[in-house]
Amino acid sequence: MNIRPTPTDAATDAATPATAEAPMPLDDLCAGAGTVCSARYRATTPDRVLAAASWLFCHHGFQATGVDAIARRAGTAKTSLYKHFGNKEQLIEAVLEREGAAWRSWFFSEMAKVEGTAEDRLLAVFDILGTWFADPHFFGCPFINALGEFDVNNARLRKILAAHKSHLNGWIAAQAEMVGTPDPADTVAQFTILIDGAIVAAQASGNPGYARQARGLAMLLLRSHAPASARK
Amino acid sequence: MNIRPTPTDAATDAATPATAEAPMPLDDLCAGAGTVCSARYRATTPDRVLAAASWLFCHHGFQATGVDAIARRAGTAKTSLYKHFGNKEQLIEAVLEREGAAWRSWFFSEMAKVEGTAEDRLLAVFDILGTWFADPHFFGCPFINALGEFDVNNARLRKILAAHKSHLNGWIAAQAEMVGTPDPADTVAQFTILIDGAIVAAQASGNPGYARQARGLAMLLLRSHAPASARK
DNA sequence: AGAATCGGATACCGATCTGTATTCTTTTTC
DNA sequence: GAAAAAGAATACAGATCGGTATCCGATTCT
Numbered sequence: 001m002n003i004r005p006t007p008t009d010a011a012t013d014a015a016t017p018a019t020a021e022a023p024m025p026l027d028d029l030c031a032g033a034g035t036v037c038s039a040r041y042r043a044t045t046p047d048r049v050l051a052a053a054s055w056l057f058c059h060h061g062f063q064a065t066g067v068d069a070i071a072r073r074a075g076t077a078k079t080s081l082y083k084h085f086g087n088k089e090q091l092i093e094a095v096l097e098r099e100g101a102a103w104r105s106w107f108f109s110e111m112a113k114v115e116g117t118a119e120d121r122l123l124a125v126f127d128i129l130g131t132w133f134a135d136p137h138f139f140g141c142p143f144i145n146a147l148g149e150f151d152v153n154n155a156r157l158r159k160i161l162a163a164h165k166s167h168l169n170g171w172i173a174a175q176a177e178m179v180g181t182p183d184p185a186d187t188v189a190q191f192t193i194l195i196d197g198a199i200v201a202a203q204a205s206g207n208p209g210y211a212r213q214a215r216g217l218a219m220l221l222l223r224s225h226a227p228a229s230a231r232k
Numbered sequence: 233m234n235i236r237p238t239p240t241d242a243a244t245d246a247a248t249p250a251t252a253e254a255p256m257p258l259d260d261l262c263a264g265a266g267t268v269c270s271a272r273y274r275a276t277t278p279d280r281v282l283a284a285a286s287w288l289f290c291h292h293g294f295q296a297t298g299v300d301a302i303a304r305r306a307g308t309a310k311t312s313l314y315k316h317f318g319n320k321e322q323l324i325e326a327v328l329e330r331e332g333a334a335w336r337s338w339f340f341s342e343m344a345k346v347e348g349t350a351e352d353r354l355l356a357v358f359d360i361l362g363t364w365f366a367d368p369h370f371f372g373c374p375f376i377n378a379l380g381e382f383d384v385n386n387a388r389l390r391k392i393l394a395a396h397k398s399h400l401n402g403w404i405a406a407q408a409e410m411v412g413t414p415d416p417a418d419t420v421a422q423f424t425i426l427i428d429g430a431i432v433a434a435q436a437s438g439n440p441g442y443a444r445q446a447r448g449l450a451m452l453l454l455r456s457h458a459p460a461s462a463r464k
Numbered sequence: 465a466g467a468a469t470c471g472g473a474t475a476c477c478g479a480t481c482t483g484t485a486t487t488c489t490t491t492t493t494c
Numbered sequence: 495g496a497a498a499a500a501g502a503a504t505a506c507a508g509a510t511c512g513g514t515a516t517c518c519g520a521t522t523c524t
Contacts, residue, residue, distance in 0.1 A: 063293060066512080077472045082514080189441075189445045193425075203379060298481065314484080481511075486505085487504085489501085491501085492497105
């Protein structure tokens, strides 16, 4: 058991194999980093740092990842990293904010492909989650992971988390109103449970199938009120 | 924002206020540590260490908690800690195992008070979760928190996690068979989503009400098959 | 061409980390 | 009461942490 990254990870953690040659391409830098990949950062130094930090944070945790390792993987100097982000805390915040933005961007672009009613869209949430879970390098939601790692009383972090959640929740509430659920706020809370539960269950088990189970529960929920009406 | 424990935490983190006097009573040692409290460790040195480690791990995370801080809070010497647990990894494993055992002991003792059918017991799961969430020092499930903090490929940790989950899942499966759900394995998976989702949602929001929402979803699920029959 | 900015390389600082060695005191056990 | 085990106190080792200072090369802009 390893708290720190295993020795075998060194090859993938570092962008270059000890001998400095050409820097790792961006696509490789964030390979298997889930939502990060969809961001397609431009190849500026800050972007490379963010991509490298995302990968390492998600694979080894925030506290366990050192600044030196991030700079090494990004193929940049620690000096530059600090020049752009100030300190590690602000880097973590920047990573979370960009992770959230990248995830939402990906999610809603997938959702834009869905045709049908608001109910169809609400159910499609879990189909999209399923493709996320099926990524071989799926590591769970960075926000949920950060939730357990940092102190409970961390205002800045909880603010970033709340902002991310409110984006999705606002959309769900709008769909719920279209469907005509008796209390959209309740629907949002119930979907929160289903989404977070599916994420954690999939992460813990490595089984993407929980997305389908959550979808089944959501369908049950939507069918429970309004037996056949409420279509928009 | 503080990654490391805030300076103001020092007063509660340390068992003694810098000047070594009488060691902190065990009840205070694990005050507000949620499930740990229910364990009621005996006052031996290993037990004190486990209680102190649980409290600190849950409040500040595993990686962010140093061995020195654990020994300080336990009112013991670091030497004794290492004599009993070998190293920090084994201490973490011991803490998780004991946390799991304590939680299950508490959970099933609460469940023993529930009268009624298997369906009633399955719904009572969320009432019990609700009392857990309502603890002012509720910090989420230590296993879920550990999931995000440690490396994905951590065999020992995942084994402990799986063992904990299988205890609860086995019980749920038994109840599901009594109720007569079409596929008990499906029911277990769906309850996993509801339970984990409620835990994470309550942790993220600080609102214990998610237990009730999850209970509502569970009731919907149980009522969906077998319209009026299947009582045992 | 000259100036200015950006970024890489390296060494370093103080603090903290896990873990150990040593010494002494207390408690248990026979 | 003596032997033995357990624990406290202290200091320390080696490594790594976050963060900074300095220097130098390359690029860009006017």
